[in-house]
Amino acid sequence: MEREWVVEESVAIGADSREVYAAVADPRRMREWSPEVFAVWVRGRAVVPGLRFVGFNRIGWRLWFTSCRVTAAVPGQAFAFRVSSFGMPVALWGYRVEDIGGGSTRLTEYWEDLRRGGRGAAFVSVLGRLFTGVPAAHRAEVNRAGMRATLDRIRTGVAG
Template sequence: MKGEVTLRMDAAPEQVWDLVSDVTRIGEFSPETFEAKWTRGSTGPVKGAQFKGHVKRNGVGPTYWTLCTVTACEPGRVFEFCVGADNITVNNWGYRIEPDGDGSLVTEYFRLEPRLYLRLYWLLLGALRGRTNERGMRTTLERMKEVVERG
């Protein structure tokens, strides 16, 4: 009920952090979330800040907005958020950044909450969804790499 992808980028952790923590730019990178905006008075990446992501699952079908709340925010190291309603978290997404010589190792990850209905979902569709998420994370990181290495 989780997965991750790591990619090396020729950029300092601070440069990568600026990119992954700016949710308003996710539409440039993600194959599913084509826009996001800070909401409920939030204006930037701090723990507890909220934003909405506009999603088109697998790049097809209807679109919908998801409420997200920043759950971990350590500049240059970690940016994580949960997805769900005010009192219900469905899944968590995030980025870990580690120095690697003159660059960074960047890991995008997800994990579903251990709720019964999500366990059943994962049992039935987990292999397919896991591969889709992995492809999406790889695409997102490759697109970010292009931007951050261009400078």
């Protein structure tokens, strides 16, 4: 099986695009949605490009943290952030928010693995497996399952 470097999943939500955006664009709320994130520390108040936060994650008994920086924050349209570990790029995560009419919104969550090429990428991949228990070659499938759970939680929480 060839390694996947990009994964995305979408869901239709019976809510206004601004309401959906507000739910996903506040890093403090990620623990409500994600099956891996259990806490978030945010450095700053306004969710704008450049905002930094730390995500505390777990799978089973394994715990780790990631340093994140918001790269896109367009109300009602898009929210994204880059993840790094030990100063090296790990991933880009984001959400696209699209009004599909009738008071509904399509929410797409996406992930891109940035651990490509070079010794640094190999080092971060080894650390990733050590801390998460997930080999880099299987990270996409784990993220796909996590995205489905996340999107379902957001759909239920926002449209609820």
